[in-house]
Amino acid sequence: MSDILKIALVGNPNTGKSTLFNLLTGLNQKIGNFPGITVDKKVGYCKLTTDLQAEVTDLPGTYSLYPKSKDESIVFQVLADKQNPSHPDMVVVVADATNLRRNLLLYSQVADLNLPVVLALNMTDMARKEGINIDVDKLSARLGIQVVAISARSKTGLTELKQAISNITSIATQEKGADIKVLADLAIEEVKALVGTDNDYYALQLLHQHEHLDFFKDKYEQFEIIERAHHFESSKLQAAETISRYRYLSTILSGVIEDTGAAKKFVVSDRIDSILTNRFWGFFIFLFILFFVFNAIFSWATYPMDLIEESFAWLTSFGHEHLPAGVLTDLVLDGVVAGLGGIVIFIPQIAILFAFISILEDTGYMARVTFMMDKIMRKFGLSGRSVVPMIGSLACAVPSIMSARTIESWKDRMITIMVAPLVSCSARLPVYTLLIGLIIPDEKVLGIISLQALTLMGMYLISIVAAMVVALVMKFIIKAKEKSYFIMELPVYRMPRWKNVLYTMYEKSKTFVFEAGKVIIAISIVLWVLASYGPSARFDSIEKKYAQIELQQDSVKVSTLERDKAAEKLENSYAGILGHTIEPVIRPLGFDWKIGIALITSFAAREAFVGTMATIYSVDNGMDNEGTMRDKMRVAKDANTGLPLFTFATGASLMLFYAFAMQCMSTVAVVYRETKSWKWPLIQTVYMTAMAYIASLIAYQFLK
């Protein structure tokens, strides 16, 4: 064993495994990727004794070593592959003491892989309250390993657990959990010879899972030959193995568990369920909670977001004043710092969204929401588990796409990821607000309802309908490799663990900043270059022209000199040239080259629209007076026809374009990260942009 003991935490979902992980490692943790797959790898460090350090890996929760979702497949890969950088020296299996037999199924599988193992019985205090008494010493003797009773919630048993971990020997001591040989004797022997192992269960697992294992790719054919020669039937053998393991566990647990009052422990949870999943009130309460979360995301995030915006604005102007003027300063401040600001600004909303998601998950309510929504979602090719990412997308698609990872069925997960960015996110809000103010009169319908607010709500509704329709289409296009199913534990209601909530907020924000941040900064720099530079001949003539105006000392012209010059430069920059180039394509939608530039810059992030419009319509940014900008846009004339540019038709067309088009580099980046392929983000960008174009075309041609 090395100086740093490598520990893997393994256990069923809802066993308090993550709470234990946070407790052991504190903030001393980092999130990486398991090589080759999208699953987040949570690693933390902890001091076991004065001279023994441990590296703890929190593996995804699973009921069995036979994986059902992307998250779960990592567990066997890490435990089985000795070459895997995360391969542990020992395993801590975390088991829920209130439901021990089901939890020990996974233990017995892990034990048979012959790694040194310690069993942590979590929630022992809860079990005792429910009338379940467990004879820990007897259990330990029968399993042949150290068993420690802990409670991660009330932080008891931690010292004992650390002690047990540091006592561990490098040789596994546990009893066999099942007679593996009888399942597929000859096939197992051949695999053992093939890969050079003496572990029966390892060999059997390889036979079951070799299709999905990267570390034996080269032996794929040999595995197939062995399977055929011995008529290896995967499902049948898994069933036989599971039954034999439960039989073994029944003998282990007889006389170890004493259950005195199982009936009374669900009364509270049942009562809450009868209200929260009530036929009538269920959806009503859910909508109310949704409304509350949204309101919180929009209203609570305003202050920190304003603060971040102001800080970055201050930083930029401070930098321009105090750094030596030049290209490098411009690049750093207008490219990098501006790009950074565009990322950091989303942290408050992401943190608040994930705080709520984590609270709703921790209490057990989220499981009920998926339970209630499954039937509706299934009609559209989604599953109950898609509800969380879809709701989250109203704030921001980026964290929502990350949260789609819990969806077990590959097809359901892909469809969710593909349609989530259609749901109108908060970045579209400034665009809608600006355009609605421009084209919708500030009038009241029926005396009370604001026409503008109604339009805004309509935009959100359109986006949700569009997402559902696209999901329905994809349901028929995407071919599933496996069956979609929905077998899920409904955990008892509990108080949220506030520390976990904080960790989730911190962890998700950090992941977002580092992962999406890289791409956004790169794109911001490219955009800055495109908008600041143009063919030198054109730029030279602009410089000359304005130098002359300056010489003339015409007070009217000089006062607007800088702005006019900037506007003219933008028109002749590469971005401006691009805008002119795409004008023929966007003309049928009612857009001119100026809007074209905004569309191009918006491909990095939608909210760039307002800023770009401000620059193009040469509004003094320091004043940031939206009214002025709106007025300028209102009087803007179409260069070809001389008619007002922002008619109702153009505005409606533009809003629809922003509702549907994929104009968010962060989303593209996160979809790439989650699917580990450029195929999906590419398909998504193409279909969304095509949809946007067609919707805008129809809207403009009908309304003009």
Add this chain to the structure above:
Amino acid sequence: MNLSQLNPGERGTIVAFTDLEMSVKLMEMGCLPGEIVEVERFAPLGDPIAIRVAGYQLCLRKNEASVIIIT
């Protein structure tokens, strides 16, 4: 009779499964032959259903419940 035919409040004992692949997942989740299952409630739209089995609450779709043969 299969599990999807029960109404809330009714119970039965698991005897067998009609789908091998699904049976592995169900057994891993504690639905073993010989276990007593009780239907606790239906989702507001009638599907999925929530059942009590092996000391905890599990939810599953009706077509998944229909592979569980009970008496």
